[in-house]
Each structure stands twice: as structure tokens, then as C-alpha cells.
Amino acid sequence: MTTPDPRLDRFTSFSRQLVDQAGTVALSTNDQIDNGTFDFATWAKSMLKLFDFGLAGGLALAPDMVAPCFPGLPGGDGEADLSDYIDVNPDTRVSRRLSVVPGSFRHDGTAFAIPDQFLSCAPSVLKPLETQFRIAVAWPDLRSGTYRGAVRLVPEVAGASGADVVQVIVDL
Amino acid sequence: MSTTVHSLLALYGALDEAVLAAGDDSETAAVVERYLPGTTGTNAGWFSEIRRFLDIPPGDLPPFENVSASINAIIEEQQHPEDEEGSTPPTPLTKSELSRLTFVIGVLSQLPDTGQIADAALVDGLALAVPDPDSLHANDTAAELLRVLRASFTQRDDWTSVMLFASGQALIDPLVSQISLCRTRIKQAHGHTCVVLTTEFTRDTTPGNPSLDELKSVVDPLNWHHCLSFFCDMQPQHTPDRTDGWRRVLEVTSTTCKVAGTPVMKTPLKYWLGPSKKESEPVAPLVAWVNYELDDTPGSAALGNGLVLVDEGFIKMYSTNLNAGAPGVRVVTKKVVCFRYLSEVAIAILACVSGYGNQGMDMLLDGIQKRRDTKNVSGWTDWSPSEPTSASSTQSAPGEGTSVPSDPNRASRRAIIVAVDMMTECIDEFSTKSNAVAGKLATGAMPIPEMITLSTEFAARLATDPWRYLERLRDVQRGDK
Secondary structure, eight states: OOOSSHHHHHHHHHHHHHHHHHHHHHHHHHHHHHHTOOOHHHHHHHHHHHHHHHHHHHHTSOGGGTGGGOTTOSSTTSOOEEOOOEEOOOOSSSOEEEEEOTTOOEETTSOOBOOGGGEEEESSEEOTTOOEEEEEEOOTTOOOSEEEEEEEEEESSTTSOOOEEEEEEEEO | OOOHHHHHHHHHHHHHHHHHHHOTTSHHHHHHHHHSTTSSGGGTTHHHHHHHHHTSSSSOOOOOOOHHHHHHHHHHHHSOOTTOTTOOOOOOOOHHHHHHHHHHHHHHTTSSSOTTSOHHHHHHHHTTTSSOTTSTTHHHHHHHHHHHHHHHOOSGGGHHHHHHHHHHTTOSOHHHHTOOOOEEEEEEETTEEEEEEEEEEEEOSOTTSOBHHHHHHHHSGGGHHHHOTTEEEEEEEOSSOOSSSOEEEEEEEOTTTTSTTOOOEEEEEEEEEESOSOOSSOOOTTEEEEEEEEOOSTTGGGGSOSOEEEEEEEEEEEEOSSSTTSBOEEEEEEEEEEETTOOHHHHHHHHHHHTTTOHHHHIIIIIHHHHHSGGGOTTOOOOOOOOOOHHHHOOOOTTTTSOOOOOOOTHHHHHHHHHHHHHHHHHHHHHHHHHHHHHHHHTTOOOHHHHHHHHHHHHHHHHHHHHHHHHHHHHHHHTOO
8 A cells, every 4th residue: 555655654564564473473372381382482582583573663663653553562651761872893794683682681780681572772773884773671660770781783694794792781 | 947959949839839820821821831841731730749748757847938038048058157056057059959040040030920029039049150159240140141041041942052152151150051951751660650860961081070980989879968958868778788789778858958857758779889899791990880779678668758659770970081080971860760649740840859860960060079178078988889699690590570471271362363453453444544644744734633533533542442352352252253
């Protein structure tokens, strides 16, 4: 469907994909629980993939237009907590996809970890020569403070050199 | 007897009282809304809330005076009572307090029909913020500053440019002019609607400016009552000491700390100073932080008066020089706070006016100066980073602290399918309607009736969707779908 505002098309299409993928993960997880074959690591990987796909990119797309459809999203005021900008070395040739290392973001001085499904990187992809991103958390039970974590940067070109992992200290 | 914080609050409260007296649709309400957005209309009356809240703990809360009397009280508190035996030494206003005083005088000067507020009183107040308050020309400078505020400070967003101009004209202390306005937002936190206050401030590498080491020497929470007049006392708690390395303190605050027999708010906190000594990975020493939150040590709640539902945040300090002992710092702070019995507007006003959310700036600019003063060497707590223990560094097993779906009931599968279907339908429905509105916007026509209808439908959908979901789910369970 073409619309006068192409952003609406992109957001609508993206939203359907996000809902479908979230539904698939939820159904599969539910089946595993019922069958007694639930595996946390698999679930965490699925959720991570889901949020890498959707959340950070979706927030940038005209969210107000269909916001009523997501009343249950964490961060009821609609605004994520964002860290300061984190600097990394540039890659001059390829884009790099960012993702948090599962279970790595822990409140300094505690064993308290931010559940991975509430974490994202903004932006989720660093284009060539881009060096800055932020950690975003949309979770009303976040304990404000200093967190240590790790972020993986994966080149988006097949055959490029392997992923980098950067340790970060952020305040949320 | 009053204090600066109490009198400042009275000045801000005078704005709310003026709005209530003049009415929702008055010019007064419109003026105040331009400077304190969101505090008029249905949110007016926040000053009464604050007064009732401050009066809850035992004690006699001093009255809040009118504008002229409050300004006089602030001035009197700055004067040294040389002949009074046993008198409390004057507490100079912090740069943040002077900034808040200048701001509120600027707003008061814009109110229509201010026959009750003499210009002389406003000038006297502004004279505290001029570059040389003790000069014979201080009041002349202040009168000119008042003229500039009346002419150019027409709304909140003008503040930065007006302060820049005033500083350039030597009408205001340059450090006061650099203080940012209080930044607040609303956030859902731990089941409550709270206010988030954030600040950021830098001081460059000019010799004489503070260093990271100096900032660390004052930032321990046990020093906060030396730095900010809203903090009456910070009492370390050791019975018991925590096993996870976090330290405990009972924070005692009030708008009238120096006045005996007045109500105080007591809040038990725990805090962590980082980076710790025992770092497994090297962390650059050009950064340090304080994290704090409500103390959950068993028995600690009994120490407080239970008025604070959420109080957590951080103070992050960076050196902008090559070593921590050299001048040049950047400070970022965040506080999430929620008080019982107070609306978000009232919390925001109380936190901003009292300086509760300005800990970084006031400690940076005034605490360091106080510690430098050779008369104030005792009573300060030096920086001592927290040490992780086995309790604080235990790796949590996978799944701890994370939400895990655990409903074994087969009906949950149907619930998930219904939820997905309904969300998809909602997206389709509103994208179609939004498309129609967007189409008209693209042609240049302003479809106001359609936007009103769409917004109304959004609101109705938001309110009724949970019930619609339950109804669909019941239909599925009954097999009537």
C-alpha cells in the first residue's frame, strides 16, 4: 500500500513483522514449557534476535501513529532511558550491527542484571565511519545507576573480520 | 524564623497562589504557564500540596511569607549577626540557589497587576546575584538586571540567552548565569509515577577550577549536608553493616534545617562509590561515580518516616584533563524520586527549588569551595571506594532477575494467538485511518476535525483495549469465536 507518507508504510510493515515474530517466539516458548523442554538459553537467544530486529529501529519510526496498539510496552511513559554516547573505533569499510552480550549488563556493586529483552543499542547499526551509539533501556523496574556490560559489533558483510566485543560502563 | 530554601519555596509558591486567585483563564495563569509549563490549569494548587507534605513529620512548620517578606528573609540570612551571641553563622546562597532566585524574580516581575509586589523588593533580591553584591552600586546593577528580565525574559526558553546577555553586560555573577534550569520528566519506576531530574555541568581546565580529585573529596553522601542546605544531616548507619559492600546512611532533609523543632524528612539510603579498588579489568582513573538508592537492609525502613517511595540515582564525574588532580571536570547526575502524597508536579517543584536534584552542580561549585576554606576541615569524609564482596559480585544463574514465561496452561497458547491477532488488527485499523489524515496533511489541508476524531478514537481504543482483549479471550475459551 502506498501512502502519502512513506514512513507510515514502513512503520506499518515493520510493526506487523515485529508482532508476527514476537508471536512466533511466544508460541514456541509456550509449547516448550508445556512439553517440559523449555530451555532458557534458546529463549534468550530468540528474544535477543527479536529485539535486535525491532525495538531500536522501530522507536525511530513515527511511533505516535499506532502507539495505542502497544499499551503494554515497557516504559509506560514511552521514553527509554538512554546512556551517554559510547565511542568505538571506526570501521572505514563496512557497517556493523550492534547487540548487547546476553546477561552482561549488571549494576555496579550488585549481581542485578538488566533483562536482555529490555536492552537495545541506538542505533542498532553503525554505518562505515560511525563511532557512537547509546544503550537504551525501556523498563520501569530499572534501578538507576552505573552498569557494566558488553556490546558486540558484528560486520554486516560476509567474510569480513570477526565480531568485536567492547566492554562499557554506562549510567542509566 | 525562616531559611533560604523555605523562602525560595515561598516565592515559587506565590506564583501558584497568584494563579489560583486569578483563575484558570486569567492572564496570570497564562504567564506562569510560559515559565513553569504544566503547573497551571488542573495542576494548580501544588503549593498547598507541598505545604501539607512538609507538615507531615512532627514539628512546627514555619509559615511561608509573602514575596517581599521572603526576599527580606533571604537577605537577612546572608548578613552576619555580629552582635548576637551563639548565633548561627550565615550560610551564603549557593550559585544554584541564586539562579533559582533570579528565575523566580524574573517570573514575578512579569505577572500582571503586581501592585502587591514592590519593585524595590525584587531589586533587593536580584542584588544578591550581581557580580559584586557588596558594592555600593549593587542595587543599581540589580535594577538594570530587572529591566533586562522584564524586557527579554518572556518565556522559559529565553533563560539561557537572557543569562548570557546579562553576564556579558556584567549584570549577574557569571557562575550564576551558567546554571541550567532544572530538567525533569515523568517516569514509571518500580510501580510508581516518579520524577526524573537530570543535570550536567562542566568546568574547564582553567587553573583554579576544580579537579576530579577535589570533587571526589566532597561527593561522599556523608558530606552532602556540608554542601546543600536542604540536607540537615547525613548519619552513617552501621548496625548492621551490609555484607555486599554498599554503605548505609540516614538522610535527614528539610526546608528549615537550621530551625529547631521544625519537621524533617528521614530517608534511609544505601550507596556505592566506584570504581572499586579490586577491579578485574583496568578502568581509567579519570572517572568516578556515586550510586544510591533506598536502603533495603532489614529494619532500615523504621529509621525513616516513609514519605519517600523512590529515591535512586547516580552522580558521575569525569576528569577532562590528563590526570585526576588537574582542573577540568564534567559531572552528570540523575535522580529518580517519588514522594508519598505528592503529585508529580509538586514533586518536581519541590525537588527543583530545594536543590534536591542539583547535587552535582552545588557540590561542584560550593562544596569544593567550602572544603578549600581552612575553617571547614573537620567533619568531611574522604573518598574511599566501595569494595565488592562475594555477596555483591556473585554471578546470578541464568534466569535470575529475568522474566521467564512459565504458564503451563494450554489456554495460554490461545491467549497469545488472540493477543497477536488483536495487535495486528489494531495496526491495520489505525494505519488506514492515519493514512487518510496523512494524505490530507500532505496536500496542505489541515484536517482538524479528522485529527480530533482520530485522537478521540486513539484515546478510546487505549482505554477499552484491555476489556476488548478479555472479551475475545472469553469468546475463544467458550468456543464462540
